[in-house]
Amino acid sequence: MDRRALCAQGMSVAYDGVEALRDVHLDLSPGSFLAVRGPSGSGKSTLLWALAGLVPLRSGSVSLGDVAVTGPDQASRPRIALMPQGNGLVGTLTARENVYVAAVASGLAPKEADHRSGEALHRLGLEDVGEHLIEELSGGQQQRAALARALATNPAVLLADEPTSELDSANRERVIAALRDESDRGAVVVMTTNDPVAAEQADVVLHIHEGELTGTLP
Ligand SMILES: Nc1ncnc2c1ncn2[C@@H]1O[C@H](COP(=O)(O)OP(=O)(O)OP(=O)(O)O)[C@@H](O)[C@H]1O
Numbered sequence: 001m002d003r004r005a006l007c008a009q010g011m012s013v014a015y016d017g018v019e020a021l022r023d024v025h026l027d028l029s030p031g032s033f034l035a036v037r038g039p040s041g042s043g044k045s046t047l048l049w050a051l052a053g054l055v056p057l058r059s060g061s062v063s064l065g066d067v068a069v070t071g072p073d074q075a076s077r078p079r080i081a082l083m084p085q086g087n088g089l090v091g092t093l094t095a096r097e098n099v100y101v102a103a104v105a106s107g108l109a110p111k112e113a114d115h116r117s118g119e120a121l122h123r124l125g126l127e128d129v130g131e132h133l134i135e136e137l138s139g140g141q142q143q144r145a146a147l148a149r150a151l152a153t154n155p156a157v158l159l160a161d162e163p164t165s166e167l168d169s170a171n172r173e174r175v176i177a178a179l180r181d182e183s184d185r186g187a188v189v190v191m192t193t194n195d196p197v198a199a200e201q202a203d204v205v206l207h208i209h210e211g212e213l214t215g216t217l218p
Pocket of ligand 1: 043044046
């Protein structure tokens, strides 16, 4: 397992000059499971996109181990999986195809990617709908397929944006268990959520308000 710490130092993001993230410092060791709570518009998604190197920083830096996370280039973004809000799945592909494509793109050989795709779908209770088009799935099934896609890449860092927002309690438990398993195998897991029940399953809960992260990491 790739075990590296995720570190953000003085990270700020601005959209059209308006700061959405202000001077965020985080040092997350392998195996961390962090929840970030905050109201709508507080900067939760921006935080995850910044940690993934997917938005330009106004200032500060992000690193995974000794590798700088500087942009969307896969080579400079080693094994960071983002499950975005809205899921980002291809509606005209099946759930399994969506997962498989991500697994291959992460560098897995086709046979291994196929195996991991089936396993990830199974972990999220989607084995019976794996061959269904995404656009034929419910919102909650799509949300779980998006997490399956992230899991199949065996990420060193898993960033999940409100991963339980569309789920009933049984599936929320399933998703939280999958996130916990990832942290137990040594991944850094960061989940944003407005769901207090989901948040309390994490090891630490931080709060974000107007782009400022508050609370203390152990
Ligand atoms: N692409 C963008 N261009 C301009 N402003 C943006 C952009 N994306 C986000 N913002 C602004 O940045 C701030 C933080 O947005 P962000 O999406 O990170 O919040 P959030 O906490 O994830 O919200 P929600 O819970 O509603 O998804 C908001 O004021 C939002 O309007």
